[in-house]
Amino acid sequence: MVDYDVIVAGGGLTGTIAAQSIAHYSNQNLKILSIDRNLEIYPGRKSLSGWTCGDACSKEAVDYMTKRIKVQWTRPEIEHDVKGVMAFSPDKETKIPFDGAGYMLNRQKLQEIQNQRARKMGVDFDFEINLTGLIYDEQQVVGVQGIDNKTKLPYKKTAKIVVDATGVTSMLRNTLKNSTKVEKRIDRRDLESTGRYIMYFEPGTKELTEFDPDYCIIHLDQDIAPGGYGWVFPKGEKKVNIGLGVEKTLLEKRNIRLGKKDNVQTLMEEYLHRNPVIKNAKLSQDPEDINNNSGIFQVSVRRQNDCMVSGGYMMVGDSAWMPKPIDAGGIGPALIAGTIIGNNVVQAIEQNDVSEKNLWQYNLDFIKE
Numbered sequence: 383m384v385d386y387d388v389i390v391a392g393g394g395l396t397g398t399i400a401a402q403s404i405a406h407y408s409n410q411n412l413k414i415l416s417i418d419r420n421l422e423i424y425p426g427r428k429s430l431s432g433w434t435c436g437d438a439c440s441k442e443a444v445d446y447m448t449k450r451i452k453v454q455w456t457r458p459e460i461e462h463d464v465k466g467v468m469a470f471s472p473d474k475e476t477k478i479p480f481d482g483a484g485y486m487l488n489r490q491k492l493q494e495i496q497n498q499r500a501r502k503m504g505v506d507f508d509f510e511i512n513l514t515g516l517i518y519d520e521q522q523v524v525g526v527q528g529i530d531n532k533t534k535l536p537y538k539k540t541a542k543i544v545v546d547a548t549g550v551t552s553m554l555r556n557t558l559k560n561s562t563k564v565e566k567r568i569d570r571r572d573l574e575s576t577g578r579y580i581m582y583f584e585p586g587t588k589e590l591t592e593f594d595p596d597y598c599i600i601h602l603d604q605d606i607a608p609g610g611y612g613w614v615f616p617k618g619e620k621k622v623n624i625g626l627g628v629e630k631t632l633l634e635k636r637n638i639r640l641g642k643k644d645n646v647q648t649l650m651e652e653y654l655h656r657n658p659v660i661k662n663a664k665l666s667q668d669p670e671d672i673n674n675n676s677g678i679f680q681v682s683v684r685r686q687n688d689c690m691v692s693g694g695y696m697m698v699g700d701s702a703w704m705p706k707p708i709d710a711g712g713i714g715p716a717l718i719a720g721t722i723i724g725n726n727v728v729q730a731i732e733q734n735d736v737s738e739k740n741l742w743q744y745n746l747d748f749i750k751e
């Protein structure tokens with residue numbers, strides 16, 4: 383007898399989409415538990431500095447989710463609409479549009495609303511649980527373990543399937559014992575160190591290559607963001623999510639080439655101050671930004687894990703390195719994988735077979751989409 387049918391480890395963006403999808407496809411007939419290390423008042427926070435993200439996602443990916451599992455995103459979780467993404471060359475002479483219409487999200491609000499919705503769909507929540515590993519019965523994953531930060535006591539919960547949505551640093555994947563097919567560690571060159579500010583500003587010179595209220599702007603420039611790019615994403619006429627991502631070995635080379643000692647933080651400062659449109663910028667003090675207006679976090683930029691399942695275990699979102707290698711966009715893949723995994727989980731449980739072989743279809747379904 384297990385505690386739950388499904389445990390979703392990690393109650394961030396992807397975990398709570400997956401939980402809602404499982405509830406949807408099972409007609410709310412499965413017992414689902416979402417476990418997260420955050421306090422309940424900071425649901426889905428990536429780290430102490432907040433929900434660090436560029437906050438941009440495509441309308442197409444949101445529509446994909448809405449059409450299939452009937453989860454809708456509106457205001458206030460969508461803060462601003464954009465017509466697309468525009469990438470500029472260093473001299474700004476060349477520009478490439480991509481991704482189509484999209485949204486700028488408020489990740490904190492989004493998470494609060496996602497959790498309310500998941501609760502209404504019957505999902506249970508455990509907060510302040512620091513998960514450290516999986517529980518096994520021979521070659522099968524049968525639960526999770528960790529520490530309950532409220533009581534400081536060991537925590538254990540069992541389930542037929544554990545969905546790992548604990549993000550890029552996943553301890554569950556790192557220590558996975560029942561698979562030789564799942565890659566456990568990521569090459570550090572496949573990780574970008576990224577940071578951003580959420581700010582209000584007074585508009586300076588009008589220059590649509592530097593800030594455009596209708597477009598998410600990307601600056602490709604190896605001096606500004608070696609191995610990555612800088613971004614200026616509008617959250618309103620005078621509000622912006624501005625940041626950049628770098629690959630650390632390329633940053634070291636760039637520093638040697640230019641005789642500098644920059645790190646992500648100093649590059650972010652330089653990038654902000656060189657922008658002629660964004661003047662007198664101040665970190666947003668809005669209640670929904672105050673705990674999230676400045677932060678640095680990692681994102682993977684490689685193909686997803688070749689194998690995302692083992693007996694009783696499935697990965698989704700950043701834990702499976704799903705962000706797209708070209709632009710580090712992880713919200714779109716999270717919406718798609720979070721949606722499809724619900725169907726795969728429900729089918730496997732209904733067939734009473736949660737073996738690696740029977741969960742394999744999820745690998746194929748994700749690649750197809």
Ligand SMILES: Cc1cc2nc3c(=O)[nH]c(=O)nc-3n(C[C@H](O)[C@H](O)[C@H](O)COP(=O)(O)OP(=O)(O)OC[C@H]3O[C@@H](n4cnc5c(N)ncnc54)[C@H](O)[C@@H]3O)c2cc1C
Pocket residue numbers: 391392393394395396397417418419420425426427428429434435436437438439511512513514547548549550552553576577578625678679680681698699700701705710711712713714716
């Ligand atoms: C600076 C930056 C900018 C980005 N910009 C964009 C963008 O503009 N557009 C886009 O599409 N993508 C962007 N991304 C990527 C996007 O933010 C991620 O793909 C997305 O947040 C992934 O969500 P997730 O739920 O899989 O992981 P996370 O958001 O990392 O959530 C993981 C959850 O699991 C919890 N958790 C972790 N470990 C444990 C544990 N041991 N025990 C219990 N709980 C745990 C965490 O607290 C968190 O709640 C960006 C990323 C960064 C870092």
